[in-house]
Amino acid sequence: MRKPQTFLQIFFLVIVLLLTSSSVLFSSIAHGATAIPDHVTLTWADDPRTTQTITWRTGVTTVGGQVEYAEVANTHSFLNNARVAAAGIAGLKTNLGDMAIHSVTLTGLKSGTRYVYRVGGPGCWSEPRIFTTASAAISGFKFLVFGDSQSINYDVWKSTIRNAYQAHPEAAFFANVGDLVDVGQDYNEWNNWFSAARGVIDTIPAMPITGNHETYTLERQFSMPVFFTAQFNLPPNGPERLKGQVYSFDYGDAHFVMLDSQAGEQAKFVPGMLSEQRIWLEKDLRMTNKKWKIAFIHRPLYNNKNTEANENIERVFRPLFDQYHVDVVFTGHDHVYSRTYPLRDGVRTDTSEKGTVYVASGRSGTKTYRNTISKDWNEFFYSPVDEPNYITVEVMGDVLTVKSFKQSGTLIDAWVIRKATK
Ligand SMILES: [Fe+2]
Known part of the structure; x- marks a missing residue:
């Protein structure tokens, strides 16, 4: 008579264990976060x-x-x-x-x-x-730039960032030009994005900016990029209402300004955000005495699409880039790799001593556009529809060298800015 009872006890024990373990499993999948960092x-x-x-x-x-x-x-x-x-x-x-x-x-x-x-x-x-840590007296350094990584499949972002770092392990840090993910307030996206970046982002710092997609909610409404600002602890030196998403920092002899172009998406939350940034940027660029000035902004001042000129962005930022001679501006959004001639006041100049080079950084995720074209202001244009790309920037004394590579390592473009020694 004892055997059936034991069998039943074991049967119920197994059922309880299965339910418990599946609820633990379900809870860890559903919540995405556990006690393990x-x-x-x-x-x-x-x-x-x-x-x-x-x-x-x-x-x-x-x-x-x-x-x-x-x-x-x-x-x-x-x-x-x-x-x-x-x-x-x-x-x-x-x-x-x-x-x-x-x-x-x-x-x-x-x-x-x-x-x-x-x-x-x-x-x-x-x-x-x-x-x-960075050296006290840096003679030169290299960093990586990644175009938009928003993806249907973040394995592509994973292979891009890993290949880039493997090929350039001397890189001191990396920068993203915005649209890291497709829906900024969908945590599934961030789970995939961070998992893909593992092995690099825990070894060299990320210094990213936001794109329009960081402001999207699950309902395709707009919000502030709260998941972005919660997870990237960046210099708190930006405009009061844009701290954590607009900032500047120095590395070696370079000064970096990291801006936000999402005036439309964030208009309801930070009205006048472009003029607030303009006031901040003017002071920030005036105060620096670094040899190199490099800016990042998601939407391009000089775009590569048939439509969608970003005139409000150009009107606000171009005069300051000209006045304080920002050397290079890295942008995203168009998912092409291109660079302009050195431009001043929107017009081609003879040398980069007089003008600013605007770089569309390409794409590091799955998303490509077929409606992009080379514009009059472009000295180089390449649409990476075959495979994603990344950029390396080497700052070495009076010389800044920029290269763009396909993720498999093929060189797409290489160019140099030399400062005249004074
Ligand atoms: Fe974008």
Whole structure:
């Protein structure tokens, strides 16, 4: 008589276990975040020579996040010699449930030094990763630029970013020109985007800007790019109402200004955002004494589509790019790779000493356009419909070298700006 009872007990136990494990599984898939840290992201909210900002995600029950870090030279005793930094925490409500975003800026680091680090906390550490601080006196450096990565299949973004970093492991950081994802307020997109960038974004910092797609909601309405600003901890030096999405930073002898072209999408939330940026940008460019000035803005001042001229963007920013002689402006949105002749006041000039070169950065995801054309202002035009591309920028003393590659490594274009030695 005992056997059927035991059988029934085992049967019910199995059912309970199955239900429990499937509910755990379902909950982790539905919420996308667990106690295990993921989406580990490097940015610089402060000086690249002495600080490193690190951000990651967990489920909401995880609090008290920490970073353990040590110079690579000390890795043999990493656990004993590591310093500990406590992270701040902020909640993020998404369509995949509530999440916790942890972030901390490590300070007082040695310049030009490799550090090993891990994030999380006792019992839930990420695997160790390495970052490198900028040298105090940089003679030259290289960074990567990625065109729009919005995708149907983010494996394409994954192969683009991995191939780029594998081919240029000396890159100090990478920049995105906006439209990182297709629907900015759909967390499925960010899960895919961060998973694809893993191995690079936790090793060199990302310094991205927003595009129009970062403002889209699931209902195809507009919002502020809240998922973007929650997950990228960027220099808080922008205009008051655009902090976290408009900013500037220095690396070596270059000054970078990172702008926002989504005046239409954000008009309801930040009326007058272009004039606010113009006031900020004028002061920002006036204050810098860096040799090189490089700007990023999603919508192009000089576009490659039959329609959709962005005259409001050009009217606001071109006079300042001219006045303070910004050397290069990287843009997105058109999904082509192109560059203009050096332009001043919208007109072709003899040399880049007098004008600004505007670069359409191409695409690093799946989306291509067939309705793009070369315009009168273009010195070079290429539509990457066959495979995605990426850009390398090398700043070396008086010479700035830009190259565009197909993701498979084939060179598309190479060009140089030389500053006359004074
Ligand atoms: Fe766009």
